[in-house]
Amino acid sequence: MIGTLVVNDIKLFFRNRFFAIVTAIGVVFYLAIYFLIPNQVNESLGVAFFIEDGEASPLFQRLAEETGDYTLFDTEAEMLTAIEETGDYFVGLSFPSGVTAAIARGEELDLNAYYAPGVPAEAKQIFHDVLVLIANAANPDVLANLQRFNDTEVVLGNDMTGAPLSFRDRILPLILMATVLMEIFGLATLLTRDIENGTARALITGPLRLHEFFAGKALMGMILAFGQLLILGIVTGILGRAPLLILTTMLLGSFLMVGMGFFVAAISKNNTSVLAWAVIALILMMIPGLSVLLPGLATGWMKVIPSYYFVDSLHRILNFGAGWTDLGRNLALLLAVGAGTLAIGTAVTRSRF
């Protein structure tokens, strides 16, 4: 019974082009961000260059001075030392002489990319693809003729496991939270639409009981949110560490999202205002994520926003190895707020049928 309802809702969810795109692209997009961010402690995103071509060099020098993220080195050896020792750069690119002319002619050329230690394979792949894209953009005539970049991988230095938190580790809880938050919007919209269009009425004056209708909606929200968290969890490999605790936290985070979805539906008058309220809810709920990213921001008032307890839990499990006892309060709060908002949402929306 409820299964039928959930299948139907998920079908409707993916027939909505916006939600389908946000959900599908969302997961991929978040993963791309995650893997693009270097797994380095010092948050370096700089790119080092060595350009053998004497003519191109001064031009690039000026460019580098303006942007700052790029640094031009006089020799390849100097560049390699800088990547290894300063940790300011995530990749170094070595352009042999005549490269600009070769690109202009649409010829194949070899480039050497030297990655800093700890840059994951996925990030290298993405970086490689971006380079190919840029090279092709530089000369549209040769678009079909893909430039081959020889990204000879030279890992310099040691892996930095056990070091202070990298930017990537910091951002993961935020990414996980952003994923579920989007579903607040999806769930609130589906719920409001069912009520506005009278389909909810058709269901509950027919085969369904009111609580079955709400249970179906809640379950659908749980499946969508938890499903995405699970995918992200598996791909990023975090489930290997404390699977039960992480899964529980993910479940409760999804439950909070379901409650918030119901709550947003309750305070929205119609299909239009649900958009406005959902955006406000999303922005509010994102704020605690920043506290993880920039620890200095974590002030007391953020704890009023319930998503804090989700992102904080993830942060502590993933980055500090927190256990069940450390997180008991957080998880209980997630459950309580989820149940509370769910109850409010149910009570308010049922009067609109």
Place this chain on the structure above:
Amino acid sequence: MAQPAISVNDLHYSYGDTLAVDGISFDVEEGEVIGFLGPNGAGKSTVVKMLTGQLTPQQGSASLLGMDIVKERKQVQQEIGIAFETTNLYEQMSAVENLELFAKLYKVASFDAITLLEKVGLGGREKEHVAGYSKGMKQRLMMARALVSDPKMLFLDEPTDGLDPVSTETIHALIRTATQNGTTVFLTTHDMVEADKLSDRVAFLNQGKIVAFDTPSRLKLSFGMRALKVEIELPDGGAEVRELSLDQDQTAQDLFELFKNERILTVHSEEATLEDIFFDITGRGLQG
């Protein structure tokens, strides 16, 4: 005597200060088609909503198939089919998907959506999203959905309001088929022709009250003026219409006199319509 299919006793409903249904009582036999006829705002939909469990009566009681509409609301709802006043379909799904969803939820064994859709004249368009359907097609799909669980009783709230003649005729045919199978039909309408054509009995609803409730022919008999209209030629070449009531003793004599003394052009019999009678009783028409 078998228990009535619908038994209503002194139902009341107000929306705030607006008294919508003001103490109505009636019984409906199984297999009957009841036409609830009344102008907009008479309270027809409010009656339907109470009987189908969408609104709880503020006073009075009613039972459907022997079950109390408040205490056994869900059981009642499992036995009835409703075509709502306003379209409420899943617009992003096809007709087949709309019907199959309800069939699954009702746990209908071996449900055949295509056959049902052909019956309502939607064969061939069944895979399209409902959003692209015309009003008449949507309304026919609403009828089909009401029929999914093969209910013992149908509630149709102005099912043909604003529809094209083809859709209207399809829906009328569906109602007739349903009654042949013994389904009780509760139909609301402000179209007196429709009420006359389909209903075994008609209830006149005005300002929340039932002001008359009988078969269409008896209503016409007791309230209506049946008359003969006789057109005669005048000496100057013009024509004049004389009206003779059919319900008076001297009608035969009057008619005889006319035929004997005048040159008759045409003779028509005239019956009151339900609308005339409604107007006689309430002082208002059905279109208000």
